[in-house]
Amino acid sequence: MPELPEVETIRTQLEKHLVGHRILSVAVASLKTFPQGKEKLLGGKVTSARRLGKVLIIDLDNGFSFLIHLKLTGQVVYSSSRIPNQTNKFTRVVFKLDKGGKLFFNDSRKFGWVRVEETRKVAEESFVSRLGPEPLRDLTGQRFAAILSSSRRPIKIILMDQAKLSGVGNIYANDALWLAKINPKRSANSLTAKETKILYKAIVKVLKDGIKYQGASDQWYVTAEGKKGNYQEHFLAYGKKDEPCGRCRKGKFIKYFLGGRGTYVCPVCQK
DNA sequence: ACCTAAACCTGGGCGC
DNA sequence: TGCGCCCAGGTTTAGG
Numbered sequence: 001m002p003e004l005p006e007v008e009t010i011r012t013q014l015e016k017h018l019v020g021h022r023i024l025s026v027a028v029a030s031l032k033t034f035p036q037g038k039e040k041l042l043g044g045k046v047t048s049a050r051r052l053g054k055v056l057i058i059d060l061d062n063g064f065s066f067l068i069h070l071k072l073t074g075q076v077v078y079s080s081s082r083i084p085n086q087t088n089k090f091t092r093v094v095f096k097l098d099k100g101g102k103l104f105f106n107d108s109r110k111f112g113w114v115r116v117e118e119t120r121k122v123a124e125e126s127f128v129s130r131l132g133p134e135p136l137r138d139l140t141g142q143r144f145a146a147i148l149s150s151s152r153r154p155i156k157i158i159l160m161d162q163a164k165l166s167g168v169g170n171i172y173a174n175d176a177l178w179l180a181k182i183n184p185k186r187s188a189n190s191l192t193a194k195e196t197k198i199l200y201k202a203i204v205k206v207l208k209d210g211i212k213y214q215g216a217s218d219q220w221y222v223t224a225e226g227k228k229g230n231y232q233e234h235f236l237a238y239g240k241k242d243e244p245c246g247r248c249r250k251g252k253f254i255k256y257f258l259g260g261r262g263t264y265v266c267p268v269c270q271k
Numbered sequence: 272a273c274c275t276a277a278a279c280c281t282g283g284g285c286g287c
Numbered sequence: 288t289g290c291g292c293c294c295a296g297g298t299t300t301a302g303g
Contacts, residue, residue: 032280071279072280073281073282090281090282107280109279109281109282110280111279111280152272153273153274219283220282259275260275
């Protein structure tokens with residue numbers, strides 16, 4: 001999934017379903033997924049559901065929070081007496097809540113994780129302390145320009161570097177670069193002021209579209225209510241190898257690997 | 272400082 | 288149907 005728009009979609013729904021509810025039990029089927037600290041969550045009442053980059057943060061009223069990273073195949077799904085169980089053979093953690101609510105963490109590849117932290121330490125001492133600014137919140141055009149000017153590495157690598165900028169992954173990096181007509185291999189500090197501004201707007205645009213369509217269910221991702229997102233029907237470049245470019249109609253998308261990740265480019269638009 | 276490959280795991284899709 | 292191979296929304300780490 002699990003880039004900013006997918007996690008944000010889940011966060012919004014969890015906020016609706018979890019806040020004000022108490023955690024009664026936590027059953028861990030995969031210790032790799034949730035190695036320690038589950039007992040600190042027992043009896044805690046959820047006060048907020050936050051997100052930083054691709055990480056979900058659930059805060060409790062007892063001084064603890066838990067962080068969830070979905071990596072590639074994680075699913076966070078809520079069910080209640082009115083919504084049927086979403087458990088499956090990839091269910092790694094089951095949280096039981098009051099009033100019959102349940103929260104499932106499903107993850108085929110077991111790359112995802114759940115970690116417990118003291119709420120006051122989340123921002124400065126947890127995984128999220130290493131994350132760069134959020135494109136839809138803390139980032140400004142000026143700050144974005146400063147980030148790009150400080151590196152000669154390929155622009156696509158910088159967009160996906162969570163320490164520089166948090167939340168953008170492979171789908172939205174590919175789409176934003178196509179929308180901005182910028183070649184992914186371009187050195188970040190080679191972009192002109194005009195290109196930088198266009199790219200900044202393109203990032204905001206594709207992320208907002210991702211949220212509007214409730215994320216991209218290309219593979220495993222589903223919303224917290226167990227439904228598929230629709231952004232995969234609106235991909236601009238991602239996954240379009242050999243397809244004609246929807247903008248210039250002349251180019252045919254090529255695919256190559258950059259930084260080990262599939263990269264999709266219209267050779268005509270993205271010189 | 273930067274790059275690549277490999278590692279962590281498992282399933283889905285494709286060709287044969 | 289089955290088998291082998293390649294691919295996958297992420298991140299970390301080892302080695303050059």
